[in-house]
Amino acid sequence: MRELGPLLAPRSVAVIGASGTLDSLPGRPVRNLLAAGTGIEVFPVNPRRNGIGGLRCYPDVAELPVAPDVALILTPAAAVPAAVEAAGRRGTGAAVVISAGFAETGEDGARRQRELADTARAHGMLLLGPNTIGLHDYRRGLPLSFVWTGRTPERTTGAVAVVTQSGSGMASLCDRLLDHDLPLGHGVATGNEADVSVTDLIEHFAEQDDVRVVVTVFEQIRDGERFLAACRRLHALGKPLVALKLGRTASGSSVARSHTGALAGSYPVLRAVLRQHGVLEVDDLEDIGPTVTAALAGRFPAGRRFAVVTSSGGAAVIAADRADELGMELPPFSPAARERIRPYLPDLAAVHNPLDLTAQAMRHRFALADVLAVAQDGDDVDAVLVGTPSGAGDYGLALADRLAEVAAAGDKPVLSFILGGEEGAPQRRRQRDGGLPVFRSPGEAVATLERLSRFRRARPRNLPEPAGAAAHDLPSGAPSEHATLSWLQRCGIATVEQRLARTAEEAIQHAGALDRPVALKISSPDIAHKTEIGGVALDLRDADGVRAAFDAVTGAAARAMPSARLDGVTVSPMVDPVLELIVGVHRDPDLGPVLALGLGGTWTEILHDVALRAVPLDPADVPEMIDELRAAAVLRGARGRPPVDPAALTTLVVTVSRIAWDCGDALTGLDLNPVAITADGAPVVLDALLQLTATGAVSPVVGS
Amino acid sequence: MRELGPLLAPRSVAVIGASGTLDSLPGRPVRNLLAAGTGIEVFPVNPRRNGIGGLRCYPDVAELPVAPDVALILTPAAAVPAAVEAAGRRGTGAAVVISAGFAETGEDGARRQRELADTARAHGMLLLGPNTIGLHDYRRGLPLSFVWTGRTPERTTGAVAVVTQSGSGMASLCDRLLDHDLPLGHGVATGNEADVSVTDLIEHFAEQDDVRVVVTVFEQIRDGERFLAACRRLHALGKPLVALKLGRTASGSSVARSHTGALAGSYPVLRAVLRQHGVLEVDDLEDIGPTVTAALAGRFPAGRRFAVVTSSGGAAVIAADRADELGMELPPFSPAARERIRPYLPDLAAVHNPLDLTAQAMRHRFALADVLAVAQDGDDVDAVLVGTPSGAGDYGLALADRLAEVAAAGDKPVLSFILGGEEGAPQRRRQRDGGLPVFRSPGEAVATLERLSRFRRARPRNLPEPAGAAAHDLPSGAPSEHATLSWLQRCGIATVEQRLARTAEEAIQHAGALDRPVALKISSPDIAHKTEIGGVALDLRDADGVRAAFDAVTGAAARAMPSARLDGVTVSPMVDPVLELIVGVHRDPDLGPVLALGLGGTWTEILHDVALRAVPLDPADVPEMIDELRAAAVLRGARGRPPVDPAALTTLVVTVSRIAWDCGDALTGLDLNPVAITADGAPVVLDALLQLTATGAVSPVVGS
Numbered sequence A, B: 001m002r003e004l005g006p007l008l009a010p011r012s013v014a015v016i017g018a019s020g021t022l023d024s025l026p027g028r029p030v031r032n033l034l035a036a037g038t039g040i041e042v043f044p045v046n047p048r049r050n051g052i053g054g055l056r057c058y059p060d061v062a063e064l065p066v067a068p069d070v071a072l073i074l075t076p077a078a079a080v081p082a083a084v085e086a087a088g089r090r091g092t093g094a095a096v097v098i099s100a101g102f103a104e105t106g107e108d109g110a111r112r113q114r115e116l117a118d119t120a121r122a123h124g125m126l127l128l129g130p131n132t133i134g135l136h137d138y139r140r141g142l143p144l145s146f147v148w149t150g151r152t153p154e155r156t157t158g159a160v161a162v163v164t165q166s167g168s169g170m171a172s173l174c175d176r177l178l179d180h181d182l183p184l185g186h187g188v189a190t191g192n193e194a195d196v197s198v199t200d201l202i203e204h205f206a207e208q209d210d211v212r213v214v215v216t217v218f219e220q221i222r223d224g225e226r227f228l229a230a231c232r233r234l235h236a237l238g239k240p241l242v243a244l245k246l247g248r249t250a251s252g253s254s255v256a257r258s259h260t261g262a263l264a265g266s267y268p269v270l271r272a273v274l275r276q277h278g279v280l281e282v283d284d285l286e287d288i289g290p291t292v293t294a295a296l297a298g299r300f301p302a303g304r305r306f307a308v309v310t311s312s313g314g315a316a317v318i319a320a321d322r323a324d325e326l327g328m329e330l331p332p333f334s335p336a337a338r339e340r341i342r343p344y345l346p347d348l349a350a351v352h353n354p355l356d357l358t359a360q361a362m363r364h365r366f367a368l369a370d371v372l373a374v375a376q377d378g379d380d381v382d383a384v385l386v387g388t389p390s391g392a393g394d395y396g397l398a399l400a401d402r403l404a405e406v407a408a409a410g411d412k413p414v415l416s417f418i419l420g421g422e423e424g425a426p427q428r429r430r431q432r433d434g435g436l437p438v439f440r441s442p443g444e445a446v447a448t449l450e451r452l453s454r455f456r457r458a459r460p461r462n463l464p465e466p467a468g469a470a471a472h473d474l475p476s477g478a479p480s481e482h483a484t485l486s487w488l489q490r491c492g493i494a495t496v497e498q499r500l501a502r503t504a505e506e507a508i509q510h511a512g513a514l515d516r517p518v519a520l521k522i523s524s525p526d527i528a529h530k531t532e533i534g535g536v537a538l539d540l541r542d543a544d545g546v547r548a549a550f551d552a553v554t555g556a557a558a559r560a561m562p563s564a565r566l567d568g569v570t571v572s573p574m575v576d577p578v579l580e581l582i583v584g585v586h587r588d589p590d591l592g593p594v595l596a597l598g599l600g601g602t603w604t605e606i607l608h609d610v611a612l613r614a615v616p617l618d619p620a621d622v623p624e625m626i627d628e629l630r631a632a633a634v635l636r637g638a639r640g641r642p643p644v645d646p647a648a649l650t651t652l653v654v655t656v657s658r659i660a661w662d663c664g665d666a667l668t669g670l671d672l673n674p675v676a677i678t679a680d681g682a683p684v685v686l687d688a689l690l691q692l693t694a695t696g697a698v699s700p701v702v703g704s
Helices: A025-036 A077-089 A107-122 A167-179 A198-206 A224-236 A250-260 A267-276 A285-296 A313-325 A335-344 A367-376 A393-409 A422-433 A442-457 A481-490 A504-514 A543-560 A602-607 A621-628 A632-636 A646-666 B025-036 B077-089 B107-122 B167-179 B198-206 B224-236 B250-260 B267-276 B285-296 B313-325 B335-344 B367-375 B393-409 B422-433 B442-457 B481-490 B504-514 B543-560 B601-607 B621-628 B632-636 B646-666
Strands: A012-016 A041-045 A070-073 A094-097 A126-128 A135-137 A142-144 A160-164 A184-189 A213-218 A241-245 A306-310 A383-388 A414-418 A499-501 A518-523 A536-540 A568-573 A579-588 A592-599 A610-614 A667-677 A683-685 A688-692 B012-016 B041-045 B070-073 B094-097 B126-128 B135-137 B142-144 B160-164 B184-189 B213-218 B241-245 B306-310 B383-388 B414-418 B499-501 B518-523 B536-540 B568-573 B579-588 B592-599 B610-614 B667-677 B683-685 B688-692
Touching: A012 A025, A012 A077, A025 A041, A025 A142, A070 A077, A077 A094, A077 A107, A107 A126, A135 A167, A160 A167, A160 A198, A167 A184, A167 A213, A167 A285, A167 B313, A167 B422, A198 A213, A198 A224, A213 A285, A224 A241, A224 A592, A241 A267, A241 A285, A250 B313, A267 A592, A267 A610, A285 A442, A285 B442, A306 A313, A306 A367, A306 A442, A313 A383, A313 A442, A313 B167, A313 B250, A335 A367, A367 A383, A367 A393, A383 A393, A383 A442, A393 A414, A393 A422, A414 A422, A414 A442, A422 B167, A442 B285, A481 A518, A481 A688, A499 A504, A504 A518, A504 A543, A504 A568, A518 A543, A536 A543, A543 A568, A579 A646, A592 A621, A592 A646, A610 A621, A621 A632, A621 A646, A646 A667, A646 A683, B012 B025, B012 B077, B025 B041, B025 B142, B070 B077, B077 B094, B077 B107, B107 B126, B135 B167, B160 B167, B160 B198, B167 B184, B167 B213, B167 B285, B198 B213, B198 B224, B213 B285, B224 B241, B224 B592, B241 B267, B241 B285, B267 B592, B267 B610, B285 B442, B306 B313, B306 B367, B306 B442, B313 B383, B313 B442, B335 B367, B367 B383, B367 B393, B383 B393, B383 B442, B393 B414, B393 B422, B414 B422, B414 B442, B481 B518, B481 B688, B499 B504, B504 B518, B504 B543, B504 B568, B518 B543, B536 B543, B543 B568, B579 B646, B592 B621, B592 B646, B610 B621, B621 B632, B621 B646, B646 B667, B646 B683
Parallel strands: A012 A041, A012 A070, A070 A094, A094 A126, A160 A184, A160 A213, A213 A241, A306 A383, A383 A414, B012 B041, B012 B070, B070 B094, B094 B126, B160 B184, B160 B213, B213 B241, B306 B383, B383 B414
Antiparallel strands: A135 A142, A135 A184, A499 A568, A518 A536, A518 A568, A579 A592, A579 A667, A592 A610, A667 A683, A667 A688, B135 B142, B135 B184, B499 B568, B518 B536, B518 B568, B579 B592, B579 B667, B592 B610, B667 B683, B667 B688
């Protein structure tokens, strides 16, 4: 973990390239610092001025009386390298390069950016940016940027830290969070991340006792494995990371490229891996404030079950719709709870969940609070949503106090929504002051609750030390399909029997021994797309058929690739699967090895129906992965299809996961495709491709 | 269309069951009317009081000096029938029954509710409710409910009408819309809809010149075909209907049942049919305000292409992500446009769409407005989003004015988003006053734009007069598969050849004539699930096979259903489809006949991958339906599959649609399943089920 003190708690700042025109962009950092009145020392640096804003202006950073903790650099791009060098030579703690014109402009800019980082590193100086707006310490009221609005939070605990790549994104996001009255501490924008990254900052904030929730908005995580380690650390500390990924789509990634130089990764992989690590990913900026608000309350649902108590029937319907759509559950109240609730309802009404107390029930002055107390009691649910009517004057304030008291006395998360508009503002504030997170609508409350529930549903990930490739006797070079299947068999994974035959007679012998219809496939480390070249013959039932097939496939191979090394043909029993799966592991360039499980065949190519996890997996991940698939019903048994044997599939998946984890960098990819599910539900691997990271060796793309 | 004057523009109101305790629920309607000071005549009716709130209180509605336009009824459920009768007898224009305890409680309540409607009808009196909070005329400041907050809109054009079923939903929604400064006119809640329905009100508001946008929130549309006619009328008048459906899911529908007695319909059908009619459906209450705001600007994008001009790179990425996710397009700027924009950008920056002007570009004071002028010019895009920085003091206000001017001078929709928080409020108001719809985030702006684009993308629906079942020689009774296929053939739809054979010899003859492998299927109007009972034999290649199969299937049928009428067996050529589709029409209980097109087979059962339209379709609907399918790529040709011949498929679908439309009520359902797509891309119907609405006749559920 890097020491970020000079950057985050500076006592002095040099502003290199400061302008005497305080309202211009390069003038504003000094203007903001003066206006903030922070008491830190400010040194404008500009050879053309003697003074700026009443401060002495220095011609060169070399002439500063002290080595500044931070140097803000605002010069045109061409002058930045010299400024960074000068700052480093003067012993500056951290350079914050606001100037743009580096990696976001292309290859040449990327090169110049690397040189900046080298320069800074050579002087032991941190470098934030380039192409960043800088950073703000909202708690302290200290701006190191040109976009400071002067707003600081009412609550000064600094419990919320914000780390983004986009500069303007950081400033506007923080202002939105201040609208939510959130206790902001630091807001830091890393820009192009030549040096200090989002991960460095997250690691730092995780260890700050004051910080309880970290927010991040990013385009590309460049140090993925360390980022995931930071996520595990935050999760273990009970501090949620609320994340928004920019550039989820083709168009968005393309824009991100020219914004901060970010490279597109696989968004489905990122999404799954974030969730696996208990990161609370949001879909939109507007979700961040509500999610942080709920997270600060410090209680996280243990599961997906919740109750809704409200005085609006329409709100109850909306909550029920969102629950179904987000996979949350609304279990019925227990008989004991129903008995306690019944007196609050009109005679003919049943006690459902969600519970609509109706306007009539509101005759019992604090009915909502009394019923909340019942709903949060016991083990029926993991959380409660309470919806109050707005515009209720003093009564509304008194009810707010009662609701907050009741919620505080329990141990489950309680989220509130207040229907109506701005006339509900006093109630909203009163509930919030009482510790209740308050949302603008039932839909927002349910969506936030679902997001919160991911925190505890994510299992802690304790990663064993990788055992190394030798532990699994990983082959080398570019193994053929036959060699790969044999290797998998030795690893304890059930594969289709494959016997290698060098002659037609041998093939006939093998077929006879198998005593079933067989398939012949050409075996060669050099031949891809066996089916396409005629190198596969199926459903051979007698010696003549086998002989003819042997000649046919070997002949086809010789014609298609005369120079290919032919090991012979493999002879395997025909398999009639009820279903085909794919199980594969690939190294994601940003996040490391990721396992995919899905349905095989054309439909998966079109539908992309896969579930993803970073390795190593937990056995409990496998049933959850199956449930994520759109074809989950098929795997569990529908319309006459026997189910997949869950234990056997779990064993296979965990084994593949363990192999990938242990082999680490030596393994680029392992695809088991297809994994046939036979009539008894057992998985059998029919074909596999192993891609090793070795000098020059590229495995053929296998086809069958 | 019903005359709703007494309800919506009353000059006098009786409050039956008014309480002297003005702050209690039954006291509030009088209290609200007094506070509103509307000048209309108010007559409290309560035998136990002489006066309420300074007004003379009458013991009975019969004693009122005039026949009131409206009677608000607040008595307990048991007293409601008498109150409705009394109001009717006194010549009341409209009864508004606030009391609950009717259809939402079950069968007995539903019966009592029908009696209320009968009573009202007998007196020529309108009835709103029961179980409604009532209605508000926000423009006039006239409350007929117990939940009035006293808020009225700044802008009093009454351009927005709100019609809901849920009562509390109406009031809180309207308050939220007032927060958005929307010019609300009426807000009406229909409750259980014993008489006056959402459709009645929508029909009425469509014809009001002042009303430009109608908002509706509903649980069940009970008069679907009239509702759709109202949707067509609104669309033709250029007035968007913004709709939110409550109870989209199993849980939500269940709650809605006990809320207003609403019955669950098919949500996917409703969603598709609303879109087909240009209705702007939202997913959440919170989307309504932004959508109405944009709709009031009066410009609707002609298509899906738009440009984004902003000074925030992060916002540009977010906009691009949402565009991809919502199927909107960000085309590149034309070369001419690029030339005009280039001077505003830093030297190294390219002119992309979305366009990030960056902070540097903001040195040109009104760069955003100048670039907006270029972006909205020409035919490259259908709409423009502009994103401004917030907190910019006087400059921000001046920029707001410039942006509004530029947008007004063009003819495309321009939507604005302002980044940051409440410090942007003055700018937001200034832009809004200038006529720009302003949103809270780029994501919200893109989603709203997509929703707006549905208005003009929906084709006007001009429905021909149905020609009647005789025009298609619709069979009667419960036709067998064979008879149905023959009928379809006569309708001009390509079906697989099917020859009926009564004996094995006939079957052999037919097979010989077809000179291809054949399938034999038992033909009987009484046998469902032919495959399951062994009534189907496939791939028969010679006379012996046909003979044996004939005996086998007829024997199996006789054993399985000894009393079934056997017409014989059908002999058809084996078909090897590259793909199978389903084309079906069913009468939705709320919305009338709806056509479904999708992939056949197990995957569709699991994935529910169908596209839906109300009949009659437009030929142009068919390619759009194909694009909606997740398997669209398969139909258009992927991985060696020849495409479906789009013209042939369109012809088939339009023919089925026309048959269903013309046959009207006589036809309950028509399923073509499977429709085989052969190697040349042509659709051939292999099997079909026709369900007719006839006394007692129920067709077998066909299986093959």
